[in-house]
Amino acid sequence: MIRPRRGLPSHTAGQPIKDAVIDVWQANDEGFYECSSIGSNQTSTFAAFSGLGADGRYWFRAVKPKYYPIPDDGPVGKLLSALARYPYRPAHLHYIIKADGFETLTTHIFDPDDPYIQSDAVFDVKESLLANFQHIEDPVRADELGFSGKFLKIEHNFLFQTKSLAAQTSSPKLRCHLSSPRRYRQPPLALRMSKLLQSCLL
Numbered sequence: 303m304i305r306p307r308r309g310l311p312s313h314t315a316g317q318p319i320k321d322a323v324i325d326v327w328q329a330n331d332e333g334f335y336e337c338s339s340i341g342s343n344q345t346s347t348f349a350a351f352s353g354l355g356a357d358g359r360y361w362f363r364a365v366k367p368k369y370y371p372i373p374d375d376g377p378v379g380k381l382l383s384a385l386a387r388y389p390y391r392p393a394h395l396h397y398i399i400k401a402d403g404f405e406t407l408t409t410h411i412f413d414p415d416d417p418y419i420q421s422d423a424v425f426d427v428k429e430s431l432l433a434n435f436q437h438i439e440d441p442v443r444a445d446e447l448g449f450s451g452k453f454l455k456i457e458h459n460f461l462f463q464t465k466s467l468a469a470q471t472s473s474p475k476l477r478c479h480l481s482s483p484r485r486y487r488q489p490p491l492a493l494r495m496s497k498l499l500q501s502c503l504l
Contacts, residue, residue, distance in 0.1 A: 318357050319462060320358055321401065322358060322399055322400065324398070324399050328395040329367045329368060330365055330367065330368070333370035333371075369391060369418050370391055371391075371423075387421055390423055393412065393416045397460070404462045405465055411433040412433060436455040436456070436457075439452050
């Protein structure tokens with residue numbers, strides 16, 4: 303399903319960031335990235351924007367990405383099997399956003415309704431990364447956007463930290479507190495995983 307995505311990069315003072323550069327990539331609607339989509343739908347899964355203007359807003363449209371499996375034919379597969387976990391990553395979009403005077407932001411956002419949202423194979427889902435996928439049934443708006451019928455809409459804003467503020471918060475303890483919001487319903491398996499990984503590598 304094709305959907306528009308838009309949002310607003312802003313810094314911690316709440317002001318929009320102008321002239322930001324955004325790179326976006328994702329899997330397609332079959333769960334393949336463009337570099338690995340041999341024999342599948344060859345829909346482009348990469349977009350780049352630059353010079354977003356004074357209001358900092360961005361907008362683009364693409365297909366809805368699908369979940370996909372990570373390689374599970376080695377130690378990682380043994381570990382996941384021992385934990386009775388799936389090898390799938392829930393659907394997501396990757397972002398790298400750069401702007402002068404600000405820390406580069408590398409992140410991704412997830413589909414909260416994905417069947418694997420609570421069992422991400424790499425434990426990387428956080429509540430703050432869940433996007434709002436709005437189902438839109440508006441024929442007039444769909445025609446304006448070049449869509450046919452129903453579509454999904456995402457509006458997601460990103461918050462940036464200035465480089466000067468990042469330097470002030472360089473304490474490892476404080477930095478950990480600022481950058482590590484609570485994981486999204488992921489079980490505390492670190493110790494168990496460590497022991498299982500050691501046995502899988504033997």
